Amino acid sequence: MTTTPTSRFADTRPNPWVTFTLRRLGRLTVSLAVLITASFAMIHLVPGDPVRAALGVSASPELVEARKHALGLDRSLPDQFGSFVAGLLQGDLGESIGAGMPVAEIISDRLPSTMQIAAIAFVTTIVVAVPLGMAAGVFTRHGRRRRLELAFVGATSVVAVLPEFLLAVGLAAIFGAQLGWLPVALKDGPESYVLPVLALAIGPVAALSRIVRVETLRVLDEDYMRTARAKRLPTRILYVRHALPNLLTSSLTLGGLMLAGLLTGTVLVENVFAWPGLGMTMVQAIIQKDYPLVQGVVLVYGTLALLINFTVDIVLAIADPNSTIRES
Incomplete structure (x- = not known):
C-alpha cells in the first residue's frame, strides 16, 4: 500500500x-537558573558590607x-558569579562567615x-485528610445533615488559613x-516530633479534606458508582474499592503540591x-x-520546591496522560 505524504508526516511527529x-525539564532548568541568579544577587543587594556586618x-x-x-568577595562580579556557579556544580555552596565552615x-x-x-x-496530611474528606462527602451527600456540612466547611475554612507560626x-x-x-523545645525522642508535625499538618489537613469532600x-455521582450500588455491593467494597482509587489521584497530586508549602512552613515552626x-x-x-549561609539555605529550599513541583507534574501525567499532556 502506498504511503501518502500526510501519513508520512504523521509518522514523524514527535x-x-x-x-x-x-x-x-526546560521549565525546571530556567527556574533553577533564575533561582541561582537571584540567590547570588541577594548577597550583593544587601545594604552595607555583609562581611563587616x-x-x-x-x-x-x-x-x-x-x-x-578568603570568600572571594574582593573580585569582580562576573568572576564571583562564575566561581559561584562552578562551585554549585561541584556541590560547594561557599563558606559561612560566622561559623567558618563550609x-x-x-x-x-x-x-x-x-x-x-x-515528610x-x-x-499525616494524606492519612487524615483523605478519610476525613471522604466521610464528610458521604454523610452530607444530597443535602443531608446540613448542620454537619456547615460545621465542616466553616471549621476547615478557618483552620486552613491559620498561619503555621500561630498554630x-x-x-x-x-x-x-x-x-x-x-516537650516544646529541641529534638529529643519521638514525642518531640508531635507538636512540630501537628503545627505543619493541621492547616493542610483542613484544606485537603475540603477538596477531597x-x-x-x-x-x-459517576455512572460506575451507580452501577456498583445497583449490584448491592457491601459498603466497604463500594467506597474502598470503587470510590477511593478515583480520589487518590487528585488527592496525592494536591498533597504533593502542599509538600512544598510544608517545607517552607518549617522555617517559622522550627524556631518556635x-x-x-x-x-x-x-x-x-x-x-x-551570615549571608553566604542564608544564600545556601535559600538555594536548597528553592531547589527542593522546584523538584517537588516537577515530580508532581510527572506523576500527574502518568496518572492522567491524556488531559495532562494535551494541556501542556
Missing part, C-alpha cells in the same frame, strides 16, 4: 511524552579585607531534621506550657520549637548577617 518531558563593628579593617579575600556541611547536617518533620507532616505557638502554649504533655461528591533544622539555621543566619 512522541508527546518526549515533548512533555522536555518542556518540563557579620564580623562586627569592632573588627579591624585588615581582618575584614582578609575575610573578603555551607554545604552545615546544610547536610541540618537538612535531615527538616525533611523528617516535613511526617505530609504523610505552633498555640500548640506549644496549651500542650507544652499549660498541660505539660509534650468535593471530589467525593463528584465521584459518587527550637528544632535543629534548616529553618532555624536560616533565621539564625539572618540575625547574624
